[in-house]
Amino acid sequence: MGWDQCDVIIVSGDAYVDHPSFGAAMIARVLEAAGYKVGILDQPDWRDPADAMRLGAPRRCFAVTAGNIDSMVAHYTVNRKKRGEDAYSPSGKTGRRPNRASIVYSNMLQTHFKGVPVILGGIEASLRRMAHYDYWSDKVRRSILIDSKADLLIYGMAETAVVQVMDRLSAGETIRDIRDVPGTACRDESILTGGIELPSFEETEKDNKAFNTMTRIHYENRVYPYAKTLYQRHADQLIRINPPAKPLSTKEMDTLYALPFTREAHPKYKETIPAWEQIRDSVTAHRGCFGNCSFCAITFHQGPRIQSRSKNSVLDEVRSFVKKEWFKGTVSDIGGPTANMYGMHCAIGGCKEMNCLFPEICEHLVVADQKIYTALLQDASEIPGINHVYIASGVRHDLALADLKAMEKMVTRFTGGHLKIAPEHLVEDVTQVMNKPSGKVYFRFLEKFREF
Incomplete structure (x- = not known):
């Protein structure tokens, strides 16, 4: 060099x-x-x-x-x-x-x-x-x-x-x-x-x-x-x-994920890296989570603001899989810390609290943005050489209930065996301390899931 x-x-x-x-x-x-x-x-x-x-x-x-x-x-x-x-x-x-x-x-x-x-x-x-x-x-x-x-x-x-x-x-x-x-x-x-x-x-x-x-x-x-x-x-x-860094724009996110990664383990390794095996056919579509669960590190590390890549950036990465010898036609995940927060935004541009889901979903959160996510999954599934696209990241079930059409698509078209949700607990006194929705919300989600 x-x-x-x-x-x-x-x-x-x-x-x-x-x-x-x-x-x-x-x-x-x-x-x-x-x-x-x-x-x-x-x-x-x-x-x-x-x-x-x-x-x-x-x-x-x-x-x-x-x-x-x-x-x-x-x-x-x-x-x-x-x-x-x-x-x-x-x-x-x-x-x-x-x-x-x-x-x-x-x-x-x-x-x-x-x-x-x-x-x-x-x-x-x-x-x-x-x-x-x-x-x-x-x-x-x-x-x-x-x-x-x-x-x-x-x-x-x-x-x-x-x-x-x-x-x-x-x-x-x-x-x-x-x-x-x-x-x-x-x-x-x-x-x-x-x-x-x-x-x-x-x-x-x-x-x-x-x-x-x-x-x-x-x-x-x-x-x-x-x-x-x-x-x-x-x-x-x-x-x-010091205060946290400014969240990245979509353009900045796209620039990062367009850098010339080989997406391979270093050739010096004669043995496989299990973590790479698990994620090599998955795509990170966004960062951040505004769930603010009181036990979770994400809000203090990635932050509560959603920083999403553009649709074209994500689809370009999916297309790159088709050229890989190891790729078998299945994209195991397009997601992030919480899958159905991709592309979501606040109608007033955010606030100091960013406590968007508890005790109720904030009126300023544009829950209809979940359709942007399901449309992305659909577009990815239509790329030549792609047989299946699944959601392996966790889904926030209270958010999913706020847009039943988007939830139906996630459940019926993009669930590969199991859909991951995290009720964490069902007793209301406990879920309140955890900043999580109550057990009633979980059972309502379960009912809709079975219906779909």
Whole structure:
């Protein structure tokens, strides 16, 4: 390739698959399109310094991600039992990434590459940007910025922020200069006017009410463009959390998914990657979810605004499947976090709360947009070489009931065996706490499903 040094090296806990659903691949292609030389250090052996150094030092920074899922979730069940498979590793073999991979990788790089900036990203780091309850140790832990000693954290979907950071580093700024990029968190010296100070780590560690106050303020400042800068003290250190990045437009989404992904695992792997096998014939049509279930991470990571690709962008990706040797004629999924939110919009352009479905569906939510989704599925099914198009992403059943014609099409034409819904619970006192529709809504959906 004629390179003697990478501009940025992405360190990932996943095997490398050049597919847009793999975060490391998406960020690599985005940076490549922005003119940067990108290296991928996939599943480095954190116990072997030589493995960490196989690509040398980058010119600008290391970008670290634990992978597509939290490393602790990758390793353990909800009962804290070790899993027997890691879907993002060759042949599903476990043990190729460490527990708390973001922290381990960051510490490893800082040991061997002193002075080179380390930037964290991915869902593991994103959800730990402030003090947080850690299920695995059953205690409140500090911001991951403290334990990892990383220079910067990019939270949420990082495409916009990572290019801004790289451009500023390339222009001569130091990583310490970069404190105000939307969608980032860092250590800072003082609280700016207009910022909000959260209860400190020490307070949240000892007091449940302080922890709940922190969570409420964070929730109230998760929506662009209403969010303010948040600050949280950890002893003598101050964590700054900038407002979220601006959601991507349809044109920007189309640009991302049109990048030259091979949609294949790296040829160095002799064994298959189970996660790639599962998603290779599926299409991500949109990001975000406005369900705001109180137990769900999506609203704090992808955000509540729906960011949809255009119909042509999705159909172009489906057409590309037909040329693949592995494709058997079935598109296993066209969807996103919630399938039937594709293309949906708010008649008044959104609000600070973005609590669109609870306790009732908001009058400003254009539920008829679900017809846009079923029309997309129909168009995809008519492409030559496509035999079946299915919905494998979850469907929000209260939304489906708001447009019975769209629901009928989803049920009768695009359900491949099972339609996934998530009532989660049926007892009303519980569903209210979960920000979910009641059991009555579920049974009404079930009745209509059987009728169709």
